[in-house]
Amino acid sequence: MKVSLELIVRSTEIDVNGHVNNAKYLEYLEWGREEWYEKAGLSYQTFLEMGIQTVTVNININYRKECRQGDVLVVTTIPEKVGCTSYVLRQEIWNQADELCADALVTSVTMDEATRKSRPVPEQLKRLFN
Amino acid sequence: MKVSLELIVRSTEIDVNGHVNNAKYLEYLEWGREEWYEKAGLSYQTFLEMGIQTVTVNININYRKECRQGDVLVVTTIPEKVGCTSYVLRQEIWNQADELCADALVTSVTMDEATRKSRPVPEQLKRLFN
Amino acid sequence: MKVSLELIVRSTEIDVNGHVNNAKYLEYLEWGREEWYEKAGLSYQTFLEMGIQTVTVNININYRKECRQGDVLVVTTIPEKVGCTSYVLRQEIWNQADELCADALVTSVTMDEATRKSRPVPEQLKRLFN
Amino acid sequence: MKVSLELIVRSTEIDVNGHVNNAKYLEYLEWGREEWYEKAGLSYQTFLEMGIQTVTVNININYRKECRQGDVLVVTTIPEKVGCTSYVLRQEIWNQADELCADALVTSVTMDEATRKSRPVPEQLKRLFN
Numbered sequence: 001m002k003v004s005l006e007l008i009v010r011s012t013e014i015d016v017n018g019h020v021n022n023a024k025y026l027e028y029l030e031w032g033r034e035e036w037y038e039k040a041g042l043s044y045q046t047f048l049e050m051g052i053q054t055v056t057v058n059i060n061i062n063y064r065k066e067c068r069q070g071d072v073l074v075v076t077t078i079p080e081k082v083g084c085t086s087y088v089l090r091q092e093i094w095n096q097a098d099e100l101c102a103d104a105l106v107t108s109v110t111m112d113e114a115t116r117k118s119r120p121v122p123e124q125l126k127r128l129f130n
Numbered sequence: 131m132k133v134s135l136e137l138i139v140r141s142t143e144i145d146v147n148g149h150v151n152n153a154k155y156l157e158y159l160e161w162g163r164e165e166w167y168e169k170a171g172l173s174y175q176t177f178l179e180m181g182i183q184t185v186t187v188n189i190n191i192n193y194r195k196e197c198r199q200g201d202v203l204v205v206t207t208i209p210e211k212v213g214c215t216s217y218v219l220r221q222e223i224w225n226q227a228d229e230l231c232a233d234a235l236v237t238s239v240t241m242d243e244a245t246r247k248s249r250p251v252p253e254q255l256k257r258l259f260n
Numbered sequence: 261m262k263v264s265l266e267l268i269v270r271s272t273e274i275d276v277n278g279h280v281n282n283a284k285y286l287e288y289l290e291w292g293r294e295e296w297y298e299k300a301g302l303s304y305q306t307f308l309e310m311g312i313q314t315v316t317v318n319i320n321i322n323y324r325k326e327c328r329q330g331d332v333l334v335v336t337t338i339p340e341k342v343g344c345t346s347y348v349l350r351q352e353i354w355n356q357a358d359e360l361c362a363d364a365l366v367t368s369v370t371m372d373e374a375t376r377k378s379r380p381v382p383e384q385l386k387r388l389f390n
Numbered sequence: 391m392k393v394s395l396e397l398i399v400r401s402t403e404i405d406v407n408g409h410v411n412n413a414k415y416l417e418y419l420e421w422g423r424e425e426w427y428e429k430a431g432l433s434y435q436t437f438l439e440m441g442i443q444t445v446t447v448n449i450n451i452n453y454r455k456e457c458r459q460g461d462v463l464v465v466t467t468i469p470e471k472v473g474c475t476s477y478v479l480r481q482e483i484w485n486q487a488d489e490l491c492a493d494a495l496v497t498s499v500t501m502d503e504a505t506r507k508s509r510p511v512p513e514q515l516k517r518l519f520n
Contacts, residue, residue: 011294012287012411016404016459022186023156023402027272030152034271056152060190069406141424142283142417144276146329151272157402164401199276282446283416290412316412320450 001128002078003036009071019066025102026059029091032075033106036089040128050122054108057086061104065095072096082129085109085118131258132208133166139201149196155232156189159221162205163236166219170258180252184238187216191234195225202226212259215239215248261388262338263296269331279326285362286319289351292335293366296349300388310382314368317346321364325355332356342389345369345378391518392468393426399461409456415492416449419481422465423496426479430518440512444498447476451494455485462486472519475499475508 007028015021037043047054067073073093080088086109093102112119137158145151167173177184197203203223210218216239223232242249267288275281297303307314327333333353340348346369353362372379397418405411427433437444457463463483470478476499483492502509 010287010291012290012405012413014406015402016406016408018406021157021402022160022189023153026153026156027151027270030272031270056193058190058192059152060188062188063186140417140421142275142281142420145272146274146276146278148276153272157400160402161400281417282420282449283413286413286416287411316453318450318452319412320448322448323446 001036001040002076003032003039005032005035005075005077007031007073007075009067009069009073011069014069019068020071022063025061025063025067025093025104028073028075028093029059029061029104029106032077032091033089035075036077040125042125046124048113051113052119052122053111053113055111056106056108058107059104061102063102065099065101067093067095067101073101079129080105082121082126085120087121087125087129131166131170132206133162133169135162135165135205135207137161137203137205139197139199139203141199144199149198150201152193155191155193155197155223155234158203158205158223159189159191159234159236162207162221163219165205166207170255172255176254178243181243182249182252183241183243185241186236186238188237189234191232193232195229195231197223197225197231203231209259210235212251212256215250217251217255217259261296261300262336263292263299265292265295265335265337267291267333267335269327269329269333271329274329279328280331282323285321285323285327285353285364288333288335288353289319289321289364289366292337292351293349295335296337300385302385306384308373311373312379312382313371313373315371316366316368318367319364321362323362325359325361327353327355327361333361339389340365342381342386345380347381347385347389391426391430392466393422393429395422395425395465395467397421397463397465399457399459399463401459404459409458410461412453415451415453415457415483415494418463418465418483419449419451419494419496422467422481423479425465426467430515432515436514438503441503442509442512443501443503445501446496446498448497449494451492453492455489455491457483457485457491463491469519470495472511472516475510477511477515477519 013020013024073095076092078090080090089106091104095101110119110121143150143154203225206222208220210220219236221234225231240249240251273280273284333355336352338350340350349366351364355361370379370381403410403414463485466482468480470480479496481494485491500509500511
């Protein structure tokens with residue numbers, strides 16, 4: 001299941017060098033993941049009803065190309081791999097010239113909301129990785 | 131050469147879950163690196179005078195503990211390793227209870243400002259890795 | 261000349277109370293003004309060619325309704341009044357239920373880029389206020 | 391009761407023009423108000439225990455001087471005036487050269503947390519305006 005989110009780079013997202021700041025890329029990725037979870041029918045609310053919270057534990061991002069104000073970017077999110085209590089999403093940011101601006105692996109764990117201990121990835125999420 | 135930067139988590143840096151957002155950690159790390167470069171006598175201006183720009187190409191960050199409003203954090207930056215045209219800084223974020231909140235490896239390349247091609251890491255920077 | 265910009269409230273723009281933070285509204289307004297200047301054929305570049313910089317000197321904003329994640333907002337910008345060396349834009353933020361979320365008056369002055377002194381509002385900008 | 395908060399302008403708070411963005415000033419002001427409420431013994435929690443929420447309804451800010459990376463700013467907050475269900479704080483931002491960078495009036499209303507209707511300003515808050 002691959003989900004794409006389109007966004008436009010806004011003026012206040014540009015740093016002193018005239019391009020999007022490193023940290024902002026992580027916001028773009030988060031917006032892309034939100035879209036992915038929503039399209040998957042796995043909203044924050046749905047997880048809460050299962051007593052589960054997902055927590056991001058690692059982000060490994062390659063910065064490949066600068067993004068500038070007015071750029072129309074597409075953030076893609078696809079399932080990469082799933083373990084017992086963790087899973088990895090692969091995300092990419094492409095610009096309007098079809099250039100790869102960044103790619104990242106984002107690792108999350110599923111936690112029991114009450115005990116704050118890790119818990120098996122629920123079936124509804126796991127099946128998206130096949 | 132290890133450099134520490136202290137900061138306080140502010141209200142507008144907190145997300146809907148009541149803790150510092152993933153992306154914000156990268157801003158904290160950038161502030162820490164700025165401090166490191168400055169203490170090393172390697173300001174943005176100094177690099178420009180050498181005709182060099184440094185560009186971050188990879189950040190690999192582990193999120194280990196949530197940070198909350200009012201937390202007093204210390205960002206540490208130390209040289210990890212240096213190659214021909216790239217170098218890696220190790221950064222950590224600690225809270226007031228001496229808990230490790232995040233650690234990251236940040237890889238940058240040195241680029242010729244005019245040609246935008248990679249260029250050997252200058253001696254002034256290289257020697258900090260010994 | 262009224263210009264509208266549509267945007268979607270993203271997860272990282274939400275604060276601990278679950279709604280868009282006060283400061284973020286000002287970013288939305290800035291995005292709206294950028295769109296207005298662009299539609300007016302008055303880009304940052306165009307001003308620079310006239311040797312002019314515009315500087316925001318006052319923002320007076322009323323917060324009327326909370327905005328939440330996923331809200332589809334429209335930022336409208338219209339000329340309010342023009343003086344000798346300053347001008348006022350009226351901006352509003354509306355949500356998908358046609359509720360007014362905020363309205364603001366934004367006052368800017370036109371400055372000579374070289375001398376940093378105020379300068380008459382150029383005719384190309386002035387005529388948009390009639 | 392005047393409260394001051396010191397802060398340092400960080401690299402990621404600088405926009406493409408090399409100075410602090412308009413919206414960021416509002417974050418600085420919010421940090422200053424948080425400090426004011428805390429020093430006044432009126433934390434978010436204290437208000438909640440009274441069943442009260444404070445909501446910002448207007449900010450009127452004058453931008454007087456640019457702030458730059460590394461600037462050491464002081465945000466001051468003083469009570470300006472109080473009405474039946476609303477109150478106004480005056481805030482200023484000063485730089486290390488004792489120049490006024492911005493001043494603002496911030497109007498808030500006190501709301502009943504349950505009914506979401508306006509409610510008289512509590513005595514603990516009101517007495518700070520005398």
